[in-house]
Amino acid sequence: MIAVQALVRWIASSDFAPAPLVGQDRMPLWNLVSLRIFEGLSMALLVYLIWAYVVTPWRRTGALSLDGKFVLGGVAAFVADAFLNCYTYLFAWNAHNVNMGVWTAYLPFHNPAASSRYAESLLWGPPMYVYFCAGVAIVGCPAYFAMRSRWPELSNVSLLAIVWVGEFAFDFVVENLAIRLTHGYAYAQTYGPFTLWAGSQFQFPLYESFLVASLGLLYTWMRLQAVTSPDGLSPVERGFERWSPALQSTVRTLAAIGFCCAATILIYHLPFNWLGIIGASHAHLPTYLLPG
Numbered sequence: 001m002i003a004v005q006a007l008v009r010w011i012a013s014s015d016f017a018p019a020p021l022v023g024q025d026r027m028p029l030w031n032l033v034s035l036r037i038f039e040g041l042s043m044a045l046l047v048y049l050i051w052a053y054v055v056t057p058w059r060r061t062g063a064l065s066l067d068g069k070f071v072l073g074g075v076a077a078f079v080a081d082a083f084l085n086c087y088t089y090l091f092a093w094n095a096h097n098v099n100m101g102v103w104t105a106y107l108p109f110h111n112p113a114a115s116s117r118y119a120e121s122l123l124w125g126p127p128m129y130v131y132f133c134a135g136v137a138i139v140g141c142p143a144y145f146a147m148r149s150r151w152p153e154l155s156n157v158s159l160l161a162i163v164w165v166g167e168f169a170f171d172f173v174v175e176n177l178a179i180r181l182t183h184g185y186a187y188a189q190t191y192g193p194f195t196l197w198a199g200s201q202f203q204f205p206l207y208e209s210f211l212v213a214s215l216g217l218l219y220t221w222m223r224l225q226a227v228t229s230p231d232g233l234s235p236v237e238r239g240f241e242r243w244s245p246a247l248q249s250t251v252r253t254l255a256a257i258g259f260c261c262a263a264t265i266l267i268y269h270l271p272f273n274w275l276g277i278i279g280a281s282h283a284h285l286p287t288y289l290l291p292g
Helices: 002-011 029-061 066-085 125-150 158-181 206-228 245-278
Strands: 092-094 185-187
Touching: 002 066, 002 245, 029 066, 029 125, 029 158, 066 125, 066 206, 066 245, 125 158, 125 245, 158 206, 158 245, 206 245
Parallel strands: none
Antiparallel strands: 092 185
């Protein structure tokens, strides 16, 4: 309900328009081209994940798989992305992103002094919430089983730790390539002791990859529980049988989507905001990365 009211009020407001491009800094053409390629590849990946894990299983069985629920949950969790700048401008957005502004002013706890006129990406933003969560779980589970087969002496904790390291490395590489090649976003204010290249446009908080990997590992663990369970249920779906048969499928779907949204806020957004707000490392940003 919080997400729906925020989106409806935003769409009905004058804020529903592309964010203004302020200042005189010009974005290099090759970075702009890279941004458009990044947007296109991100949307292509999202379409693939929706087709492969939502549409195809639905057409084949008439029901959503856990992967499909996680894909939809990632899209739903993207609404919470506007929480990143609810208090102050921590996450910088490029005004050249394909955008219609942002809905942050219509979310709870928004600081009226914080800008709500910046370019939340509509093309590469939602896919990130899918491939860094559902996507890494889809890849992480086969990797887990392959390692367990190759090294049976390793404990479950050790195997999951290796998966976490892989997810950390994946996020670190993808994000640093994205911020350097596309200028699509930047980390405007971070906690200095945990920040690489502090003060530059490309400063990167290591806790970003830590939090993203931890969130991805939770998705991976949840999927592992379903795959290894005799009834194929993830922990968040259990108890659905207490509902009437007509509602059971809907309850399972909403439980999985609710897990995605709650996990995103609790594991990623709250720690990220806390560390950013207490941080004092300010990036030197071109004007096209500043809010209007």
